[in-house]
Amino acid sequence: MSGVTTGDLVLPDVRTRIADLAEYVAIPSVSLDSDPAAMRAAAQWVADRLTFAGSYLDETAGNPVVRAHWDGAPGAPTILVYGHYDVQPAGPADEWRTPPFELAVDGDVLRGRGVTDDKGPLFIVLEVARLFMEQEGRLPLNVKFLIEGEEEIGSPHLDEYVRSHVDDLACDLVISADGAMWRPTEPSVSVASKGLAELNVLVEGAATDLHSGRFGGTVANPIAALASLLASLHDRDGRVAVDGFYRGVRALTDQRRAEIAAVDFDDEAYRVQLGAPALAGEAGLSTLERLWERPTLEINGVQAGGQYTVIPHRAAAHLTCRLVHQQDPAAVTKAITEHLLKRAPVGVTVTVEPAHGVPAYAVDDDHPSIVAAEAALARVYPGQTVLHAVIAGTLPATWLFEDALGVKTLFFSFSTSDENLHAPNEFLRLHRIPEGIRAWEVLWRQLAGTLAGTLAGTVERRQS
């Protein structure tokens, strides 16, 4: 149990640290533009703060990753901190109230591109490491860093990098400084994210578009055929009507329903926020139950014909499913494919092409990382219930770390999902910085004692 101490770090006044963060925000490390000098400057800025851990830039086929490893706690568990130094493009300049690459302090918020995604949240981790080294000369546990520069463009080289550095990156837990708390009104910890199954449907009729007069009534219309196929995917109660779709989905327990029912959530405010005429979805379930606990099948796009009086010769649709629990992306794709092919109308050819699959991700409520995160959040948000939230989106990195390194990922970001991520006027609540530093401190101290001998001993490493 080396590295555990009960003494708290002394935190500096956050306002004295803003200049340092401002320097980081000022580097326009927009991965979509990929200006090599800017990308490398941002990576170097991070590496410069991790020299105590032997930091270096490691090349990939794209932007370099920042790597570091502090291994001064023999016998203690090892965590891997994940984050990214790249940011989204600034977008329309005239919508920003202050220049995007000049960090502005505006009352209780900091404003600038990347300040909440992910420069501010990563800065919090760099600060906690710096303070530990300054005040205690060591960290409570062994810490590796993997900070990439392509998260905002879909991490095209992360998979290859991780899989070819499995031994270097070996750890007992990944902690992501990326992510966001669900909303500002209470602390939350993410216990699951949804998986993804993606497919393309193509319906083909005649060899070319046909004049709807000269040929109407003699051939099938591919759009009508596609519409009947798409309409067959859900029943009248909003459930997915594909045999086998729900295989692996656990029934909602009374306990989970009670937990979700206890969350203060205003359907009408949410509806107004989205601008929808009404909320909709599976009958018999609340909005949050549908969002967090249930898989979905969405039609994302249809391309077919145009404004002219033709019978188009093809109609294509793009579908994605968000998966939960033990649903298998490949099995879901297969079930949908069979459903569609079986219903192909006369006069058209139906082709279904699976495109992409990621399993759902979940960590048990009593996993040491969740217990430690709750303790850390309880310390900085005393008296508040910590929500067990679900990231209803898909986080391929969690699957990558589980598949390649055999470990769970804890999302521990002090960003909040309402802080204009990817939009103009991105901001970070100033108070999240000291809260985050204290929380990471408590998290590390606790994990140093609880993580060792649990994950380290039992996790089977799947090196594929």
Place this chain on the structure above:
Amino acid sequence: MSGVTTGDLVLPDVRTRIADLAEYVAIPSVSLDSDPAAMRAAAQWVADRLTFAGSYLDETAGNPVVRAHWDGAPGAPTILVYGHYDVQPAGPADEWRTPPFELAVDGDVLRGRGVTDDKGPLFIVLEVARLFMEQEGRLPLNVKFLIEGEEEIGSPHLDEYVRSHVDDLACDLVISADGAMWRPTEPSVSVASKGLAELNVLVEGAATDLHSGRFGGTVANPIAALASLLASLHDRDGRVAVDGFYRGVRALTDQRRAEIAAVDFDDEAYRVQLGAPALAGEAGLSTLERLWERPTLEINGVQAGGQYTVIPHRAAAHLTCRLVHQQDPAAVTKAITEHLLKRAPVGVTVTVEPAHGVPAYAVDDDHPSIVAAEAALARVYPGQTVLHAVIAGTLPATWLFEDALGVKTLFFSFSTSDENLHAPNEFLRLHRIPEGIRAWEVLWRQLAGTLAGTLAGTVERRQS
């Protein structure tokens, strides 16, 4: 009964007349490009051949129309010859076997842009008029000409022109030199064309596209809603499932079924020609019955979302119906609108916007124009049955002439629908020229005797 003679015109060898037609084809009167010099040159070329009838160019807001009026048969009926001097763009130059604007004689066919649509068929009328004037010094009946220059771009100024020249254009029958015989294997006369009802459907959900993970399961998907609406438009037997859609549609008589069954039509050859996996349509009807006698509802296009994992905020569809018999375009549009609005799923707003309507057109089998056309075709195609075909497309001009001038339109073109209209290598069968001249001669001679006292006396002029 003035103007009727039993003597036949002496026809020149068609090959001696090709140079004249070649001059006309050489003028690149592409209305889509609208080079004013080329358009005017083509119009003038036509007008130059109608000087005996006092021809002149009359201005419109677009390309000029060619007008002429030979009124030297007092007491005889008056016909209005309709045609167009504009052509489609040549399209891909490398697909033409000979230059599009140089008339080529290739064995039994003439090749060049516009040679069958509509320069060759109009040339036939100019020839018959020329030969009558040369050999008999007069025409058998009074003839007006209205040759427009914007047919290939949808005749945007024809409606206004006709309605503001109702007295000038008064006649007992319109004969169109535009159109096409159904196929080369037998002569045919068109007794009907289908009407059109057109509408746009818009389904709207949330105010913006939403992330299908972060919001999936909480709001309706506009594409799924649109698919269910579109799928509800037909029943399992391929019939339109909209209440009131078939109002005004006459039952198929045994006689008409027998007529159609007697037509030599090869379903399999037709299927192969279209490249469709199978033919399809209303159960219990033959392909030609569906094509000629039944109204249709086609989905022409859908615009919604794309390839990304979003829940799109809108989905739009464009629909057109082809109408028959007494179906009222406005009533059909209303019935479909009500059908869709009644079925709007929860969570979306459905808007239906009618766009365009043209009633179906028909002329009775025993109308003097049909009887005369059959006699004319029997003369040049002896021993062959003249098919009563339906133009399954929509011809707004027929409705215009009926509505504004109160007269029927006879389609009497010697183009054939397989002659690459609107495509590269447009051609006209050479033998159609002398056949056409003879047929027009017989048609005019017969109408001079049968049309007078029928249409002239009974038609009610609806001037709107």
